[in-house]
Amino acid sequence: MKNQFLKGKKIYLRDLEEEDLPNIQNWLNDSEFTRYLFQGDRPSNLQIMKEDFNKNLKNRNEIAFAIITSNNVHVGWAGIYEINWISRKGELRFFIGERKFWKKGYAAEVVTLLVGYAFNKLNLHRVYGGTNIENKGSIKVFRNNGFFEEGILKEEHFRNGRYYDVIRFGLLNKRHLKGKTSY
Numbered sequence: 001m002k003n004q005f006l007k008g009k010k011i012y013l014r015d016l017e018e019e020d021l022p023n024i025q026n027w028l029n030d031s032e033f034t035r036y037l038f039q040g041d042r043p044s045n046l047q048i049m050k051e052d053f054n055k056n057l058k059n060r061n062e063i064a065f066a067i068i069t070s071n072n073v074h075v076g077w078a079g080i081y082e083i084n085w086i087s088r089k090g091e092l093r094f095f096i097g098e099r100k101f102w103k104k105g106y107a108a109e110v111v112t113l114l115v116g117y118a119f120n121k122l123n124l125h126r127v128y129g130g131t132n133i134e135n136k137g138s139i140k141v142f143r144n145n146g147f148f149e150e151g152i153l154k155e156e157h158f159r160n161g162r163y164y165d166v167i168r169f170g171l172l173n174k175r176h177l178k179g180k181t182s183y
């Protein structure tokens with residue numbers, strides 16, 4: 001359990017490392033994984049991924065994590081992106097790459113950890129995220145974590161030969177704390 005930063009029950013989050021990129025490349029080249037994602041429109045190239053990774057290492061406006069199971073398997077990545085330190089907001093993104101690890105409660109736990117981190121360590125006021133309206137798993141993860149539906153972007157995303165609506169979710173720090181005091 002190297003470099004655990006945010007610790008959950010089933011998974012923990014640690015800093016994303018360059019050595020994690022080949023797994024991510026693998027997942028991004030799987031069309032079932034990217035079925036509802038903005039990524040996956042072209043083959044992922046490891047060299048370009050490494051360059052982007054290294055370019056973003058010093059970007060203080062995004063914080064990326066590897067998702068590791070309690071028995072040390074790298075199953076996905078997640079993070080807070082587009083952090084705006086004046087409006088104190090950031091976008092949550094999360095991906096469980098290995099299909100055999102879907103529906104085990106991992107993403108739900110990841111989002112709980114990220115929300116607690118965003119509100120209680122980074123002092124963000126608002127977190128938000130969006131997903132293809134047919135991505136039932138992702139929608140459930142937002143809803144189960146107390147996010148509110150903020151709107152629907154009509155025909156926002158072209159994939160699989162058609163346009164899809166995208167649903168946006170948000171959560172305010174104060175609203176969240178009203179119902180839950182455990183963070």
Ligand SMILES: CC(C)(COP(=O)(O)OP(=O)(O)OC[C@H]1O[C@@H](n2cnc3c(N)ncnc32)[C@H](O)[C@@H]1OP(=O)(O)O)[C@@H](O)C(=O)NCCC(=O)NCCS
Nearest residue numbers: 033094095096102103104105106107108131136137138140
């Ligand atoms: C969508 C995704 C994040 C869900 O992750 P996960 O770890 O399987 O989700 P969880 O196990 O925490 O599930 C949370 C809830 O959603 C449900 N769920 C998960 N995947 C589902 C699916 N494909 N269809 C219907 N429900 C689903 C779970 O059963 C669970 O429901 P419950 O709270 O009633 O028990 C994961 O499948 C994934 O990363 N997919 C590919 C990339 C992606 O779409 N990322 C999200 C971008 S916004």
